[in-house]
Amino acid sequence: MKSACIALGLSAGLLCVCLPARAADLGTAFTYQGFLENPPGTPLNDTCTFEFKLCDDAVAVCSPGTTANRPAIAVISGVFTVPDVDFGANSINGTARWLEVSVDCPSIGGGLTLLSPRVELKPAPHALALPGMATRPMPSGPDNYELGLGLSAIPSGITTEVGGDTPVLNLDVNFRHTDKDPSKPGAAIRIDGRSPAFPAFQFLARGAGLALEESALAVTYDPPSTDCCAAHGGTGCNDPTCETTVCNSDPYCCNVTWDAQCASEAQTMCAALCSAATPSITRVGIGTGQPSDPLTVNGVIRSMSGGFEFPDGTLQSTAATGGGGDGYSLDADDGNPIDAVYVDGNGSVGIGTNVPGESLDVVGNIHASGTIASGSSVVVDGTAHTITSDADLELHVADGRALRIETNATSPNLVGGYGGNIVPSGVTGATIAGGGEDGFPNEVANHFGTVSGGEDNTANGVYATVAGGFGNAASPNGVVSGGQLNEAGSNAVVAGGQSNKAPGRWSAVPGGNSNVAGGEYSFAGGRSAKVRDTLGSSDFDGDEGTFVWADSTDANFVSTGPDQFLIRAAGGVGIGTNAPGEQLDVAGNIHASGAIASGNTITIDGAGVPQTISSSDAIEFLPGGNRVLRLDPEAPSGFSSGLTSSNVIGGWSGNSVLSGVVGATIAGGGGVDTIADRYNEVRADLGTVGGGAGNRVWGLRGTVGGGWGNSAVAEGSTVGGGAVNWANALYATAAGGSGNWPHGDYSAVGGGYDNKATAFATTVAGGYRNSAGGIYSAVPGGYLNLAGGAYGFAAGRQAKVRDAATVGGGDFDGDEGTFAWADSTNADFQSTGPNQFLVRASGGIYLGTNSTVSIPAGRFINTSTGAYLTTGGVWTDSSDRDAKENFTPLDGQSVLERLAEVPISRWNFKVQDGSVAHIGPTAQDFHAAFGTGEDDRHLAALDTSGVALAAIQGLHQLLEDKDCRVRDLEEQNRQLESRLSAVEQLLNDNGGSR
Secondary structure, X not given: XXXXXXXXXXXXXXXXXXXXXXXXXXXXXXXXXXXXXXXXXXXXXXXXXXXXXXXXXXXXXXXXXXXXXXXXXEEEOOEEEEEEEOOOOOOOOOOOOEEEEEEEOOOOOOOOEEEEEEEEOOOOHHHHOOOOEEEEEOXXXXXXXXXXXXXXXXXXXXXXXXXXXOXXXXXXXXXXXXOOOOOOOOOOOEOOOOOOOOOEEEEEEOOOOOOOOEEEEEEEEEOOOOOOOOOOOOOOOOOHHHHHHHHHHOOHHHXXXXXXXXXXXXXXXXXXXXXXXXXXXXXXXXXXXXXXXXXXXXXXXXXXXXXXXXXXXXEEOOOOOOOEOOEEEEOOOOOOHHHOEEEOOOOOEEEOOOOOOOOEEEOOOOOOOOOOOOOOOOOOOOOOOOOOOOOOEEEEEOOEEEEEEEOOXXXXXXXXXXXXXXXXXXXXXXXXXXXXXXXEOOEEOOOOOEEOOOEOOEEOOOOOEEOOOEOOEEOOOOEEXXXXXXXXXXXXXXXXXXXXXXXXXXXXXXXXXXXXXXXXXXXXXXXXXXXXOOOEOOEOOOOOOOEEEEOOOOOOEEOOOOOOEEEEOOOOEEEOOOOOOOOEEEOOOOOOOOOOOOOOOOOOOOXXXXXXXXXXXXXXXXXXXXXXXXXXXXXXXXXXXXXXOOEEEEOOOOOEEOOOOOOOEEOOOOOEOOOOEOOOEEOOOOOEEOOOEOOEEOOOOOEEOOOEOOEEOOOOOEEOOOEOOEEOOOOOEEOOXXXXXXXXXXXXXXXXEOOEEXXXXXXXXXXXXXXXXXXXXXXXXXXXXXXXXXXXXEEEEOEEEOOHHHHOOOXXXXXXXXXXXXXXXXXXXXXXXXXXXXXXXXXOEEEOOOOOOOOOOOEEEEEOOOOEEEOOOOEEOOOOHHHOOOOXXXXXXXXXXXXXXXXXXXXXXXXXXXXXXXXXXXXXXXXXXXXXXXXOOOOOHHHHHHHHHHHHHHHHHHHHHHHHHHHHHHHHHHHHHHHHHHHHHHHHHOOXXX
């Protein structure tokens, strides 16, 4: 069951009008459902009385007699249902109505409570149908409706049954006046029996003197069961070609049903079929239910007045006269029917004969001052017939002129298709086979030109041909086969495509888009291929003989000269293969009697098999006429190791390999300028110059990677690049920079300027004027640093690890093993001995376990532990209360007593001179007495000072105790002295005697 629901937006909640579906007549009562809350948000539980009023609008007083009361309706959890609300048969008649609802619930009190606002009654599904009748808009227009009648029995007062076994009939009811004039009657009801779903219907008559059911009017429809041009219940249609065309566009027609949409598509896509299709047979019977002809009348047809009007407008009000036998004739004055018109019993008409052999049989000539029109076809029967005209002859169809034959003394012009197609006056032998339309006529502008069809095509020159398409043009002897907006010049051909031009004589464009064959005998195909046309006043042929093919790239590809063969193929060109892996992929051998030149690359693919380019002489590559690579196969037979290796010389043609040298490689570079020769040279076996200019390899297996003016002098030495670097020690390396000198065997200078690595296996990474002179020493960079001692390290600015000469005294290793870091201060920071770790850091030193550097003012060494060394030289321990735990009070006197037991000695460290003395306990004695520190071999200053402070507090306590005792004794002494003084005074007072 579906419900139409109206929300009131009050505490009553949601109220619904529910129309249940029933097979019988619905009646006029309906059920009302809703939801009540009191207070808002609390569903109501009660038994209530409901009052309903039917009103004409949302605010006016409701009409009398439109009230319906329903008592004792249960409301459970807010939900209620009021059945059989009924206002009578005439209350709801299609005009707008509003429902006013009041409710009386004991729990609420106060009598009826009006719920506001009123509820507008909306259409519900059954409200769209009267009993046995349904309507809906037809797709043919807003004024047409489909009316369905479904009477299963004949109710009282209805004398016509519609439908029989099919109780639904489609009626097209059109109430619109055809000329919009309401004073004139329009079509009231039109019964359309063309739908295949309803092949026949009858109006049955009943009454006195009639059988129980006699047909008053019957209409039958016999559509072809699978007619392509009409809707039917099956799939597909009776013409395979039309069926394929329609179903390719709309698969629904072959998969589900051939409906009206499919029939409409067939009438568009298969116009010729549908226009020639045999119409379906619709028969109307009056007094018979089985009409055998389009109109069958069982009885007399009577015209009460006026007679019968024929299709030509002739009104026949009396019967024909002069008939004889089973035919009728209009006789001539002499009574001879041959002179007049004769109609035989079959309806055939004879003129000049009373034995017509066709529907119209004329014995004699036919003259028409107007037109002869035929709804189907005109057949001229005979072995040979001539249609003769002294003037131009035109054939017209319903849409106008279809063919014009223009006479002239040379060759008639045939102008077919659109009546506005053009052949200018004076042109002969022209042919326009068809095509053209309003605004886009075809034209033949010169003798013997041809336009076969299409639109807006022009054959401009003599013997020019345009086969079809749109907007194409051809010059003398030129041909455009089709496409659109193409142009063919004299004796040229454009096969098709779009916006192609062939202005060069005897040129060709096979199709594509925006191609131009501008030179004589040229060819342009693909997309935007351009063969240039006349290049100047002295050039009349353009780039003649040139072939241009362009791929789908949206860019012009233009020739640059005559007799070229140009291909733009982003996917590659294959010869002997349909899957090119390179721009040109040749599956097979290539033979050239001349030179093979390449402006880019040549790849030889052997599918894993080595490919060979063989020559008994040196091979040189000369692009642009200049040598860029020489492969020299000659090698001296007397080479000491028996090694033979070809030399490879690339780059500038002045690059050279010293005579007799083998295995040399110059990859490229080199050149000459006005200052000095810049050629590259290899002067030793197996040497290599990668590139650059002015580079030399003097040592066996030496290498200069590039740069300028570099030299690899010793065996195995290497200069990577840069300028004026000199590697003259065994396997020494200068990676780059300028003016660098790796002069120690296996030494290396990474880069920078004017750096030197002078001892065995020394390293200078870069920087400026740095030097590594001690064996295995290193300078990572910086400025004026010296790693003079063996294994030494110097970095920063002017860090100096002394060499042997500076140390003097027969030293050979300098300050070996010394590390020196100097900050940016412009002053030497020099070592004073071997194995030192020296740091000059005027901004302070930070030692930490985290990544946050912090050196507050006044600290020289700061640590992440909290301890630091001040710039005044005081080491300060961390002693923050927040960093401590497990506090335990100490007895100072006990600490003092234990400290008194700890041996305190004078001593010196074994690693120091004996004159450097210290005073204090050993870690073992201190740990045994107090148990502090992490082990018994180290002492922390905090622990020793803490013990001393605790002992001082203990000593202070002892002194306090002694002071108290002294004060007590002094008081006792004072009292004794006072008593003594009193005794003495007493004695004195008594005269000194008793």
